[in-house]
Amino acid sequence: MLDITPLRGRRGLARLAGGYGDLLAEFFGTFVLIALGTGSVAMAVAGLPGSGRTSAPTVFFQGAGDWLLITWGWALAVAFAVYLAGGVSGAHLNPAVTVAMAVRRRFPWRKVPGFCAAQIAGAFAGAALVFAVYRPAIDAYEAAAQTPRSSGQAVASFSIFATFPAGYFDGWTGPFLDQVVGTGLLLVVVLALVDSRSQAISAKLGPLLIGFAVAAIGMSFGANAGYAINPARDLGPRLFAFLAGWGEVAVPGTVTSEGLQFSNYLWIPIVGPLVGGVLGALLYDFFIGDVLHARTRRDG
Numbered sequence: 001m002l003d004i005t006p007l008r009g010r011r012g013l014a015r016l017a018g019g020y021g022d023l024l025a026e027f028f029g030t031f032v033l034i035a036l037g038t039g040s041v042a043m044a045v046a047g048l049p050g051s052g053r054t055s056a057p058t059v060f061f062q063g064a065g066d067w068l069l070i071t072w073g074w075a076l077a078v079a080f081a082v083y084l085a086g087g088v089s090g091a092h093l094n095p096a097v098t099v100a101m102a103v104r105r106r107f108p109w110r111k112v113p114g115f116c117a118a119q120i121a122g123a124f125a126g127a128a129l130v131f132a133v134y135r136p137a138i139d140a141y142e143a144a145a146q147t148p149r150s151s152g153q154a155v156a157s158f159s160i161f162a163t164f165p166a167g168y169f170d171g172w173t174g175p176f177l178d179q180v181v182g183t184g185l186l187l188v189v190v191l192a193l194v195d196s197r198s199q200a201i202s203a204k205l206g207p208l209l210i211g212f213a214v215a216a217i218g219m220s221f222g223a224n225a226g227y228a229i230n231p232a233r234d235l236g237p238r239l240f241a242f243l244a245g246w247g248e249v250a251v252p253g254t255v256t257s258e259g260l261q262f263s264n265y266l267w268i269p270i271v272g273p274l275v276g277g278v279l280g281a282l283l284y285d286f287f288i289g290d291v292l293h294a295r296t297r298r299d300g
Contacts, residue, residue, distance in 0.1 A: 022089040022111070026118040027125075029085030030093045030232055033077050034126025038237060040073020042130055042160045046137040050144070071218035079211030086207060094230040095119055096183050096277030097190065104281040116232065123236025127161050131244055134160070149245040153257055158246045161237035163226030163269050164253070167260045172268060178224040179272025180279065182217050186229050187280030189213040197292040228269035235270055 044066045078093075085091040092098045095116040101107035131138070138157050147154040155164060165175040190213070192198060193206050201209065218227050228234040242250035249255055253265030 023114050023118040025085040025088035026092060026115050027122040029081045029089070029091055030119045030122030030236075031126045031129075032084055033081035033093055034123045034233060034237060035129050036077035036080065037074045037233070038127055038130045038160055039133070040070050040077070042134040042137065043073070044069050045156055045160050046134060046141040050137045050140045067219075067222070071215045071222060074218060075211040075215035077211075078214045079207045082207035082210055089115075091207070093119060093232070094273075094277075095232055096230060096273040097187065099274055100187050100277035100281040103278050104285060119232035120236045120239075123232045124240050125236075127237035127240040130160070131240065150247060152247060152249055152255065154246060155249060155255055155257075155260060158241055158249050159226070161241040161246075162234050162250060163228045164255065164260075164265060165225045165262050165268075166223055169224075169262075172265075175225040175265070175268050176272045178221055179228060179269055180276035182221050182227050183229040183273040183276030184280035184283065185217055186213060187277050188284045191281060191284045192288065195289065195292065197296055198288070225269070229273050229276070231270040231273050235266075238266065 081093055082091040085093065092101065092115055098107065098112055098115045098119070102109050102112050138160070142149055142154055142157050145156065147156065149157065158164070169175055190210055193201060193209050193213075214227075214229075217229060221227055238250050238253070251266055252263075253268075254263045255261065256263075
């Protein structure tokens with residue numbers, strides 16, 4: 001077994017960190033989540049096409065393989081991030097989860113702003129790390145595709161960091177509904193997996209199954225709007241992308257080009273998941289949680 005006792009000279013630092021342990025865990029867990037998740041997108045968009053390991057230097061999403069790389073990349077990112085932070089903060093890593101837990105699981109409302117801020121900051125930092133590692137690949141991709149970052153047309157390279165709607169949507173209702181549904185399903189599954197009154201699963205298996213749930217959502221609904229299903233996952237990297245030069249494509253989220261037009265998209269992957277998270281928690285309790293509670297009281 002590894003000895004995880006802090007070094008003697010670091011005990012004071014450990015006590016100090018302990019006072020902010022939940023926030024540090026949410027920050028670092030979300031940082032790892034975004035580093036691995038957006039890293040998988042960077043691989044599909046810019047890394048592999050520009051590396052000489054594939055035959056198409058500016059084309060991606062031409063087959064199921066690209067999408068599977070991304071969905072499984074995000075699934076493993078979520079699983080490992082939950083393993084990392086779960087023992088300290090419960091690994092919300094998502095403002096939609098935090099708000100839903102406050103609404104339906106007595107999570108203290110006073111902690112909600114701090115958790116959400118830590119998650120967004122961690123997501124911003126994770127995006128910055130991916131940009132630092134992949135900047136040469138991103139620059140080469142944009143040069144080959146003739147879509148300079150400042151042109152307002154660099155949607156493909158922007159998609160490494162944040163989400164946008166499919167071209168077949170006309171207006172905001174479709175993408176908004178997609179985010180509500182995707183996040184609602186996520187909360188239903190998460191609550192089922194962590195509910196000790198239901199079929200018990202190993203604590204070590206839970207994070208992996210949550211990752212599988214994210215993969216399932218990506219495979220089922222991801223093409224519609226990029227399955228952000230997490231306000232921090234979208235907002236933190238989106239703010240970084242804005243500062244890194246993507247301009248209005250990132251904030252407020254506006255693109256006008258042939259085949260793809262959307263305006264002021266910024267709010268949809270924030271509000272949609274928050275609504276969907278609460279709705280998912282309510283649905284789980286109505287159909288499953290309250291039944292388990294009633295049976296527990298009856299049998300107890």
